[in-house]
Amino acid sequence: MREGPDIARIASLVGDPARANMLSALMGGTALTASELALEAGVSLPTASSHLSKLMEGGLLTLASQGRHRYYGLAGPQVAGMIEAITGVAASVGPQRVRPGPRDAAMRVARVCYDHLAGEQAVAMLDRLVEREIILRDDQEIRLGPSAASHFAAIGIDVDAKPRRPVCRACLDWSVRRSHLAGTLGAVILDKILAEKWARREKDSRAVIFSPPGKQAFEKVFLA
Amino acid sequence: MREGPDIARIASLVGDPARANMLSALMGGTALTASELALEAGVSLPTASSHLSKLMEGGLLTLASQGRHRYYGLAGPQVAGMIEAITGVAASVGPQRVRPGPRDAAMRVARVCYDHLAGEQAVAMLDRLVEREIILRDDQEIRLGPSAASHFAAIGIDVDAKPRRPVCRACLDWSVRRSHLAGTLGAVILDKILAEKWARREKDSRAVIFSPPGKQAFEKVFLA
DNA sequence: CGCATAGTTCGTTCCTCATCGAAGCATTCT
DNA sequence: AGAATGCTTCGATGAGGAACGAACTATGCG
Incomplete structure (x- = not known):
């Protein structure tokens, strides 16, 4: 036993x-x-x-x-991490839906994942950050690149603050089946998106709706 | 719904x-x-x-x-990661045992965790690697330091090989309640420990038993 | 003070699912 | 071939626990 x-x-x-x-x-x-x-x-x-x-x-x-x-x-984050891990397994071994992911279109585009952004928008953001080598990726593992501090400082985000959680974590997106950015950095970025009013949260839903100008601003900062 | x-x-x-x-x-x-x-x-x-x-x-x-x-x-590793995540939550919220962790003393010292080493020995190893800045830690997040490649190359471990899994991951040790080293690096180190016959696996158990000379060799390489 | 809203507790019903013994298949050994 | 081992399937039993309605407690409003 x-x-x-x-x-x-x-x-x-x-x-x-x-x-x-x-x-x-x-x-x-x-x-x-x-x-x-x-x-x-x-x-x-x-x-x-x-x-x-x-x-x-x-x-x-x-x-x-x-x-x-x-x-x-x-x-807490540990519990959220566990749910994420289970969700990841469920998404990858589960009965494959014909159209995988959330049925709601808005949810597929952008939604909240505990405290950070998930969905197509979030996956695209991480892709672009990796492409610009602001974040370095070794498959599932990601970490801040050398230019990360200055890049994020320019948009008002301090990555040197040492919180209790990892600054930079990958989280498997169950609608897109690719990773997006979690950790403190992911949380701060979501905060910024909402604080700048680029997007608002859908009532009683995890969906995050970008306004047209907000989407432009977001893309300018994170997808340029 | x-x-x-x-x-x-x-x-x-x-x-x-x-x-x-x-x-x-x-x-x-x-x-x-x-x-x-x-x-x-x-x-x-x-x-x-x-x-x-x-x-x-x-x-x-x-x-x-x-x-x-x-x-x-x-x-696969994803399933193992999920079990780890659940174990972590169970360990931290669970009814605190008076003597936490495995009852078996050998298990507490060193045991296998899927494919890497866990227990006091493993926690000490990661601590020392962090102390020597071979591995850098930001709380839960860990990554290879600049000197990692040369240090591990010296003991016959190639950290530049890019496998499908993260090279370097933290895994919460449920007996010690602190992190130890997982990921490919953790797996390779366990392989080395067994290949060098520093230790053997207890039959029908996760326990890993170091021989006296093996323990010395391990400590010389990883705890010096 | 009463009435409405938010939430918990209680007791009953019902169904899923874990369990094991017995029997059935498959593979290997002699 | 026959016996032994490893494992699965079948069928019956039983216990845990998920569900809800009704009654009870607590907070807020006029």
């Missing part, structure tokens, strides 16, 4: 369709209420509540109570 | 204790037969067989038939 961490316990928490849907929804990065998650998962409120307490007990979620609202969010 | 890859399907495969034990056993990197896995998981042969066909159907395993033996192995 095996020793070690109880991986079956964690995996079985993710292994229920309702809970998996909830966790996927929370990959949008924003905390949601029990009712929103119930809707998202397609179950009744009592059922959702039961699932949420299990996820809480399992340590996968955090809870922020504000008045009569209770906002549930992912417990 | 959500779209996208069926993550619940994959997670629920890992979510059964018997299957989780099998997958953990296969993290040892060597393919095992159905009977070995049944023993490992603590279930009867028919039960194990049923689980194995589910894991096969889910695409998590590969099968190599040799005569009347059928060897099951993890389907």
Whole structure:
């Protein structure tokens, strides 16, 4: 018999369709209420509540109570990373859809992945960064190139700040089946996109909608 | 309702204790037969067989038939990475054991993690490589330093070969709760340790046992 | 204070799925 | 060929747990 961490316990928490849907929804990065998650998962409120307490007990979620609202969010980047890893496997071994990826066109173009940008736009951005050697890639592994600091400084992003998470990480995009940029740098870039109002988040969805001028500005900075 | 890859399907495969034990056993990197896995998981042969066909159907395993033996192995690094990610979450949120980690002392010192070395020995090695700036670390992210190529060339390891996997990856050690070296480099180093006969693999276990002279040689090369 | 909204707890129903023994196939050894 | 080993399939059993309605608690609003 095996020793070690109880991986079956964690995996079985993710292994229920309702809970998996909830966790996927929370990959949008924003905390949601029990009712929103119930809707998202397609179950009744009592059922959702039961699932949420299990996820809480399992340590996968955090809870922020504000008045009569209770906002549930992912417990942290490690949990988000695990969901990403599972999603990656599911995407690559899963029953191949005829049209892979999200059905919603907007979702395929650009969406939020926990705290960074995903979708065609994000994949194109990473491709271009690699092409310009601002980011160096050895297959799945990516890292900052020598010119990264000055390049990002020019657009107001400090890559030298040393946070607790990797600055620069690859994350497999399940709609495009290629990598996009995650890590702190990915998060900061998404922040910038939203702060500059180049794009807005679709309500109750992970989709990110670029305005026509915003798309131009984004392309000028990241795809030029 | 959500779209996208069926993550619940994959997670629920890992979510059964018997299957989780099998997958953990296969993290040892060597393919095992159905009977070995049944023993490992603590279930009867028919039960194990049923689980194995589910894991096969889910695409998590590969099968190599040799005569009347059928060897099951993890389907690839992506699957191994997913198991690692789940193990990491389970280790950090799980019920903290009074004495964390493997019960077996040898396992805590050094063991195999899919294809690379884990345990105290491995954590010490990575620490030392970082200290000598052969490998650079930004918290969880690690990468090769400028002197890496020449340093590893001196001990007969070519880090410039570009394989399909990241050369250098961090992997959270669940017994020590700190990172050790994974990726191709980690795999090559483990190969070297075994090829030089510095250590041998314990039969039917992930434990790696260093011989006294082997330990000295290893420490001279990697911990000096 | 009552009424509405947000959420949890309780109890019941129901169904999936893990489990094992027995029997069936396949491969190798003698 | 016959026996032994390795593994899978079948069928029956049983337990865990997902689901919901109804009742209960808590917060906010007039």
